[in-house]
Amino acid sequence: MAHTYGHVILVGIDGAGCFYKKTDTPAIDGFFRDGSGTDRCLTSLPTISAECWGSMLIGVPPEVHGLTNSIVERDPYLNKEHPTVFRLIRESRPDAVLASFSNWSPINAGIVERGLGVYLDTGDDGALCERICSYIKEEKPDFLFVQFDSVDTAGHSYGYGSEKYLEVLATADGYLGRIREAVEEAGIADDTLLIATADHGGFGQSHGGDTDAEKFVFFAAVGKTVPKGGTVELEVKDIPAIVVRALGVKGAGNWDARLPDGLFTE
Ligand SMILES: [Zn+2]
Numbered sequence: 001m002a003h004t005y006g007h008v009i010l011v012g013i014d015g016a017g018c019f020y021k022k023t024d025t026p027a028i029d030g031f032f033r034d035g036s037g038t039d040r041c042l043t044s045l046p047t048i049s050a051e052c053w054g055s056m057l058i059g060v061p062p063e064v065h066g067l068t069n070s071i072v073e074r075d076p077y078l079n080k081e082h083p084t085v086f087r088l089i090r091e092s093r094p095d096a097v098l099a100s101f102s103n104w105s106p107i108n109a110g111i112v113e114r115g116l117g118v119y120l121d122t123g124d125d126g127a128l129c130e131r132i133c134s135y136i137k138e139e140k141p142d143f144l145f146v147q148f149d150s151v152d153t154a155g156h157s158y159g160y161g162s163e164k165y166l167e168v169l170a171t172a173d174g175y176l177g178r179i180r181e182a183v184e185e186a187g188i189a190d191d192t193l194l195i196a197t198a199d200h201g202g203f204g205q206s207h208g209g210d211t212d213a214e215k216f217v218f219f220a221a222v223g224k225t226v227p228k229g230g231t232v233e234l235e236v237k238d239i240p241a242i243v244v245r246a247l248g249v250k251g252a253g254n255w256d257a258r259l260p261d262g263l264f265t266e
Contacts (some may be wrong), residue, residue: 003225003266004248008134009144011179012056012240013172014049014104015152015160017201018218020173023166031196034232036263037220043109043200043236047207047214051134052199052236053107053147057084059240059257071109083113083252085240089143090116092249096142100177101132101147112145125150129175133182140188143243146179146251148172154201158212181221193223193246195239225264234260 006087020028031037044055044062055068060082062068067077077084089096099119102108106122119139121131125148132146154168176196183189198217200207205213215220221242234242240259244250251252251257 005193005223005246007142007188008196008243008246010243011146011176013145013151013198014149015200016169016198017213019161019169020218022161023170023171023257025170027173028196031220031222035127035222035226036227036232039218041197041217041219041234041236043209043215043217047200047209049104049199054111055237056239057111057197058082059237059255061237066112070206072106073105075110077111084111085243086118087113088244088252089247089249097139098143099135099141100145101128103128103148104147105264107147109236113257121132125172125175129178133178134181137186140186142247148175155202155207157204167242185211186214190224191249193221195221221263225266227265230262232260232263
């Protein structure tokens with residue numbers, strides 16, 4: 001029996017790509033030091049938020065899940081043939097504590113299925129981070145998904161990789177660090193798989209294309225069975241396979257998500 005985790009926390013920094021290498025990001029650096037990761041995690045094409053978050057939470061590419069920004073801003077996600085990882089966990093664990101804290105609220109409204117009992121919250125990154133840390137300590141969630149949006153907003157305003165963008169990225173890194181501290185304060189660090197990643201990067205003041213700066217994102221995971229300083233090869237759409245494997249619940253037979261070799265020692 002493979003070792004499992006009581007808790008998985010997946011933190012996505014919208015539009016962060018791999019730009020962390022250009023500024024001070026002690027929290028992300030800590031994930032790489034204490035866990036395994038890569039700077040060449042391929043996201044979905046086109047490199048747009050709904051397409052990529054959809055792949056990260058559903059485990060299939062955009063041509064299969066069909067989500068676009070205008071669709072998630074308008075419609076609830078009803079596709080039972082391709083469920084999100086939230087639905088898969090709920091089907092295995094009726095009592096699981098599930099939550100999605102997304103600054104960009106269409107993720108909560110248009111990707112996370114309704115009626116699953118997933119705790120939903122939205123707000124600016126700083127305020128959201130405060131509430132996430134409280135939630136972790138009070139509820140000790142089985143699966144918590146986080147989306148921070150300030151970095152992508154800065155990219156659109158000032159340019160991806162620009163000085164102002166990098167300042168905002170450093171601030172978001174601080175939020176990631178706070179979340180990791182909250183996991184320790186909650187007393188669940190030994191039993192938590194922490195994942196940090198991004199949905200896409202950016203080029204100039206936009207994204208959606210297939211340049212390396214748009215399509216490759218960082219990915220790093222820390223947990224008791226994850227090698228320290230290890231390198232893994234994966235795509236964003238593989239992330240749900242990691243989540244279900246860590247929690248010991250069943251994945252979807254028809255998804256493309258594959259567990260990366262070497263991420264878990266057992
Ligand atoms: Zn995005």
